[in-house]
Amino acid sequence: MSWIPFKNNNPKKQIISKTVERDFEREYEKLQKLEDQTKKLHKDMKKSTEADTAMSKAAVKISSDLLSNPLCEQDPQFLKSMTALDTAMRRMDAFNQEKVNQIQKTVIEPLKKFSSVFPSLNMAVKRREQTLQDYKRLQSKVEKYEEKEKTGPTMVKLHQAREELRPVREDFEAKNKQLLEEMPKFYHSRIDYFQPSFEALIRAQVAYFTEMHKIFGELTEQIDQPGLTDEQRERDNEARLSELKALSIVADD
Amino acid sequence: MEPIYCTVLPGSPDELGVPPEADKTKHKQSLAIEELLSTERGYLNMIQLCAVDIRNRLKQKQLPDFDLEGLFANIDDVIDVSSKLLYQLELMDTENPQYLQALSDTFLSMRSELENTYKEYCASYSNILILEARYREREELDKAIQETITSTAPHTNATNLSFFLVMPVQRIARYQLLLQTILKNTEPSHPAYRSLQATVDSTVALNSNINEYKRLKEVADKYNKPENLTLMDKIYRINTHSIAKKTARLSQMLKHEAGFLPKTEDKEFDALEEYFLALERGVADLQDNVSTFVKHFEEFLSRRPHECELDIETEVAFRNYKELSAILHKHIYPKYMHRLKSLVLQPLCSLQELFACPQNMIRKRLHKLLDFEKIEEKRRETGSITYEEQEAANTYQAINTLLLTEMPKFNGMATQLLIRAMETFIFIQRDFAADVNHIASGYLQHLPHNKLPDYTFWSWAEGMFLKEAKSLQQISQTFEAELNPHFILPLTPSSQRRLSELTKRYKSEQIYQASSDIKGGRDMDLSLSRGELVAVIQEMDTKGDKRRWLVEAGGNRGYVPASRINPYHPTGQTASPSPAIVDEASKRHSVVVVSPAIESPVLPSLQVFAAYDFSARSIHEVSLRAGELVTVLEHHDRQGNPQWTLVEVQGQKGYVPSNYLMVVPVPGISASSRKT
Numbered sequence: 014m015s016w017i018p019f020k021n022n023n024p025k026k027q028i029i030s031k032t033v034e035r036d037f038e039r040e041y042e043k044l045q046k047l048e049d050q051t052k053k054l055h056k057d058m059k060k061s062t063e064a065d066t067a068m069s070k071a072a073v074k075i076s077s078d079l080l081s082n083p084l085c086e087q088d089p090q091f092l093k094s095m096t097a098l099d100t101a102m103r104r105m106d107a108f109n110q111e112k113v114n115q116i117q118k119t120v121i122e123p124l125k126k127f128s129s130v131f132p133s134l135n136m137a138v139k140r141r142e143q144t145l146q147d148y149k150r151l152q153s154k155v156e157k158y159e160e161k162e163k164t165g166p167t168m169v170k171l172h173q174a175r176e177e178l179r180p181v182r183e184d185f186e187a188k189n190k191q192l193l194e195e196m197p198k199f200y201h202s203r204i205d206y207f208q209p210s211f212e213a214l215i216r217a218q219v220a221y222f223t224e225m226h227k228i229f230g231e232l233t234e235q236i237d238q239p240g241l242t243d244e245q246r247e248r249d250n251e252a253r254l255s256e257l258k259a260l261s262i263v264a265d266d
Numbered sequence: 267m268e269p270i271y272c273t274v275l276p277g278s279p280d281e282l283g284v285p286p287e288a289d290k291t292k293h294k295q296s297l298a299i300e301e302l303l304s305t306e307r308g309y310l311n312m313i314q315l316c317a318v319d320i321r322n323r324l325k326q327k328q329l330p331d332f333d334l335e336g337l338f339a340n341i342d343d344v345i346d347v348s349s350k351l352l353y354q355l356e357l358m359d360t361e362n363p364q365y366l367q368a369l370s371d372t373f374l375s376m377r378s379e380l381e382n383t384y385k386e387y388c389a390s391y392s393n394i395l396i397l398e399a400r401y402r403e404r405e406e407l408d409k410a411i412q413e414t415i416t417s418t419a420p421h422t423n424a425t426n427l428s429f430f431l432v433m434p435v436q437r438i439a440r441y442q443l444l445l446q447t448i449l450k451n452t453e454p455s456h457p458a459y460r461s462l463q464a465t466v467d468s469t470v471a472l473n474s475n476i477n478e479y480k481r482l483k484e485v486a487d488k489y490n491k492p493e494n495l496t497l498m499d500k501i502y503r504i505n506t507h508s509i510a511k512k513t514a515r516l517s518q519m520l521k522h523e524a525g526f527l528p529k530t531e532d533k534e535f536d537a538l539e540e541y542f543l544a545l546e547r548g549v550a551d552l553q554d555n556v557s558t559f560v561k562h563f564e565e566f567l568s569r570r571p572h573e574c575e576l577d578i579e580t581e582v583a584f585r586n587y588k589e590l591s592a593i594l595h596k597h598i599y600p601k602y603m604h605r606l607k608s609l610v611l612q613p614l615c616s617l618q619e620l621f622a623c624p625q626n627m628i629r630k631r632l633h634k635l636l637d638f639e640k641i642e643e644k645r646r647e648t649g650s651i652t653y654e655e656q657e658a659a660n661t662y663q664a665i666n667t668l669l670l671t672e673m674p675k676f677n678g679m680a681t682q683l684l685i686r687a688m689e690t691f692i693f694i695q696r697d698f699a700a701d702v703n704h705i706a707s708g709y710l711q712h713l714p715h716n717k718l719p720d721y722t723f724w725s726w727a728e729g730m731f732l733k734e735a736k737s738l739q740q741i742s743q744t745f746e747a748e749l750n751p752h753f754i755l756p757l758t759p760s761s762q763r764r765l766s767e768l769t770k771r772y773k774s775e776q777i778y779q780a781s782s783d784i785k786g787g788r789d790m791d792l793s794l795s796r797g798e799l800v801a802v803i804q805e806m807d808t809k810g811d812k813r814r815w816l817v818e819a820g821g822n823r824g825y826v827p828a829s830r831i832n833p834y835h836p837t838g839q840t841a842s843p844s845p846a847i848v849d850e851a852s853k854r855h856s857v858v859v860v861s862p863a864i865e866s867p868v869l870p871s872l873q874v875f876a877a878y879d880f881s882a883r884s885i886h887e888v889s890l891r892a893g894e895l896v897t898v899l900e901h902h903d904r905q906g907n908p909q910w911t912l913v914e915v916q917g918q919k920g921y922v923p924s925n926y927l928m929v930v931p932v933p934g935i936s937a938s939s940r941k942t
Contacts, residue, residue, distance in 0.1 A: 043577070050574050057571035064566035071559040078551040079688070083544040084681075091685070098688065119727045126735050133745035143782075166893035169875050172928055191744070199741055204578050206734055209727045211583035212713050215590060216723060219706045226699035232692045243609060246690055250613040250683070257620055257679050261486040262672045264623040 028149060029189070037189070040196040041138060047203060048131045055124040062113050062121070069109040076102040097235060101228050112221045119213035127206060130199065141188040148185045151178040295451035299360050299369070302444045306355065309437050310348045315419055316430035317341045323414045329407055337397050337427065339390035343383045344434045351376055366452065370461035373445070377468055384438040385476045389483045394431055402426070438476065442469045485664045486627070511637070518636040535666070538673040539628060545680055546621045552684065553614040556691075560606055567599055583713055590709040594702065602698045609690045617683050624669075624676060631669060634662035759878045759926075764799045764820055765834075772801040778817065778831040792817065792824030799834060800826070874898050876915070877928040888913065888920025896927065 076099035079085075085092040155178050158171035233240075241249070257263060321338055354372040358365050373380075401407045415424050424430065445466045452459055572591030578584050641655045651659070710716050715723055768777055778801070780794040794800065800817040807814040807825055814825045874897070876890035890896070900912035903921055911924045 047576065050576050054571055054574040054576070057569045057574070061566055061569040061571055064562050064569065068559060068562040068566060071555060071562055075552065075555040075559065075691075078555060079548060082548045082551070084541075084548055087541060087544070088681075091681075094685070094688070098692070115724060119724075119731060123731045123734065126731075126738055130738055130742050130745070133742040137745040164893075165875060165895050168873075169877060169893045169928060172875075173877070191747075195741070195744055202737075202741075203576060204581055207576065207578065208581055208583045208714075209730045211581075211587040212715060212723075213727050214587050215583075215706060215710055215713060216720070219703065219710050220720060222699045222702040222706065226696060226703055229692055229696035229699060233696050236689050236692065238689060240693065243605065246609050246686075249686065250609070253679055253683050253686070254613065254616050254620075257617075257676065257683075260672045260676055261483060262624045262627050262668060262676065263620050264487070 028145070028152060033189075033193075037193060040193070040200070043200055044131075044134065044196055047200060048128065051124055051128050055121065055128060058116070058121050058124065062116055065109065066113055069106045073099075073102045073106050094235070097232060101232055104228055105225055108221055108224045112217045115213060115217045120210045123206070123210055127203070134196070134199070137188070137192060141185065141192060144181065144185040144188055147181050148178075151181055154178075291451045291453070295448055296360070298444065298447040298451060299365070302448070303352075303355055303360070305440070305444070306348065306352050309433060310345070310352055312422075312430060313341060313345055313348070313433055316427070316433075317345055319418045320414055320427070320430070323418060324411070327410055327414070329410055332401065332407065333397055336390075337394060337401075338431070339394060340383065340386050341431075341434065344387055347376070347379050347383045348437075350379075366448075366456065366458035367461055369448075370458055370465040373441075373465045374461070374468060377472060380438070380441075381472050381475060384434060384472075385479045387434050388438070388476050389480045391431075391435055392484065395428065398426065398428055398431070439473055442466070442473055445469055482664060482668055485661060486668060514640055515633055515636040518639055532666075535670060538670070538677065541677050542624065542628070542673060545677060545684070546625065549614065549618050549621065549680065549684055552687065553611070553618050556606070556611050556614060560603065560611060563599075563603060563606075567595065567603070570595065586709045586712050590706055593705055598698070598701045598705065601701070602694065605694045605697075606691075609694065610687050613683060614687055617680060620680070624673070627665065627669060631662070631665045634658070634665055638662040759880075761797060761799050767820070768799060768801045768818070772818075775833070776801045776803075777834040778802055779834040780826070781830055781832050784826050784830050786824060786826070788825075790824050792819055792822060792826050794819060794826060794831075800831065802831075873929070874913075875928045876922070876926060878926050880922055880926050882920060886921050888915060888918045888922060890915060890922055890926060896922075898927070 076095065080092075080095045080099045085095055151174065155171065155174045158167060158174055161167050161171075317338060321334065324332070325334060351372065354376070355369060358368050362368075401411065411427060412425060415422075415427070415429075422429065445462070449459075449462050449466050452462060456462075570591075572588045572595075576584070579588075637658050641651055641659050644655070645651050715726065718726065765777070777799060780796055780798045780800070783796050784792070784794040786793045792800075798819060800819040802815055802817050803823070804816040805828070806812045807816065813828050815828045815831070816823065817826055817831070873895060876892055876894040876896055878890070878892050880887075880890040882889045894915055896913040896915040898911055898913050899919065901924070902908045903910035903912070909924050910921045911927060912919065913922055913927070
């Protein structure tokens, strides 16, 4: 079939069986997906904790701005309430910082480390592929010479080609074997690797919200108003706003 | 038929025995009462016609851009009050001697209702007129209105709505006149006289209040709306009058600042203003900060790390985390957000909006105060001021009074709202924490290490990851390991020569071989072909990049990628001929006589070929052409050195380097067929 312009001659002999190739691809695909998902999880966790920190800082700003407002000088009760609130917010921020640090150490950094294995893996797979291409090329060359007339120069060339082929084939087989062994091992390692991370996430949240409940619970006890339902609160707000709007100095639209 | 006029003779009593003067008065009184009642009926009829029939017709027409509510204001309330009044007045027969008392009582008891309803209506009336005028300019609206009026109330000959809408304004003032007429025609000795008098006074006061209310409202409306004027509007506003006004204010202000004039201090007002400003700042900051807080929470909510697919659904910790997070995201977090927005953020936004108008009014007050000061000055100096100046002074007083009355209320109520908002926030936070905890603790129970106290758990977790980091590193290294450290490409003769050159000047550890063709891209990059030998001079470039090495290849120096060259360790291969051997060879060959070649037996299935070209450099050597079939005579030289082989080729005999020969298994060739 010399009229078909193949750039790389595909060797007549099958180099690796289809099943082996399929197995290899399947394992590698699983790892590629794992790579994507770990990267995504890493990004999500990072952004999530960033938003969390920002929230906590915004909460502190709520109370500290009120505390620095001149109204506090006018009304001692107001000052007392705002001081209590500010203390609470700052304490919560400290707890939040702790929570974020824990997550950083037990979730985000481990994720990063896990992800860092993938470049090496991808490089190894690429090198195997390169070697495979070399192998195929040299194999075709040998087969080409084997089919030619057995002249002296041909014999020499054939011998040379075979000498070239041998180390390449050995190299490929070594690489292939190694990857076929190591890839599943690495994939499997994720289960035990990530277990502590997810435990840590739940634990960190429980610890944080326990504190939050305690701190804000204490604050609610200092408020005279009994707990109202949400509808009551809404109606209350509406009523007060209406009263304000009824004043002449407030324009009515 | 009863006579309705009294007898002609003055002074003579009529059949009833009542003096004629008294009769006349009584008669007038009855007339007045009757007028009160009948006009009230007529009035009520009219406004009902307007409010019900006309309004409904107009509503049905569904006219575009038509403010029915603004046009009709609170006329429904007016109708209610009027109906009630009429009902009360008709309860008793007018001839009843108690009637006057009943009438007074009715008016007095309904006083506040009348005042509140009519004051609203009257204050809205100017707006009603404005709207009506605006609509009459639009042809289609005007036509529609006319049509409606003529079809509903043809008997009135009315051509516009204000015919009807002005009636309450007129009516409330009319009560005063009607009642005064009744009073005038009542004997002071009448038992109900005092009550009637009180009623009249009350009605006078009522009207005065209504007028005052109307005026204040007009002042408020004029000055409290922040003016959204375009630049052009502002420019058109400038005329000599306004310039004079502003200049006067400015000079007054400067006099204050320079100390020429004492500022009119109003400690009470200043205190109110100070509080107001602090409150305004507080509400603005709070609204801003809560808004930011909510925004960050929304960002937090948008991230869903628990939805990653690591293919570890069976793992218990992950499963619990995923379920917990899903519930939090679906139920708990949205509920929290909703409460924050509706119970804290929303009221704060509404509250903040209400500050604009009072703030504007305060500003205007200051301007008017400056005007006022000048006017007072003038009054003190000249004793008289113009009508406009008096008006301006009155305006200042009006604004000032209004602010002094209402600002304390505003400040108080707004502060209350602020405090409420913060209290609500605290409650919401507590509830949120309770909700999350409730669910999360449940899931915590399912975790393997839940019994560990916190400190122990964190130490364990951190320790785990340090250990894991090590094994990950090992895995990386496994993948990175070069599996072909000794992968040698066979040498061409030129490579042989290159090798000998390089080994002259470099250590063998520095010799590397290119594993593939390298095409140099940048300046100072070398291009190599596959298998070419180089010596590594430096394992990094001038910028410190360790992936680019400085090498020498055949007299050229340049950079190549480190990953494409491998150390050249020829293992188990015979060393290439070194210059030393050549000298030795000539030494050897000069001493010993070449013995006749013995035909070495060649294995039937192997043949020996020349692998490369070789040029003989002495008479003891023989030249080879690659691919030539040779006959091996001896596998060593005279001194037993296996690096040289004695061969016969093309009828010539001589020594050639052993590694230039190739032994090739060739099937089916016997020893007898040899090329000579």
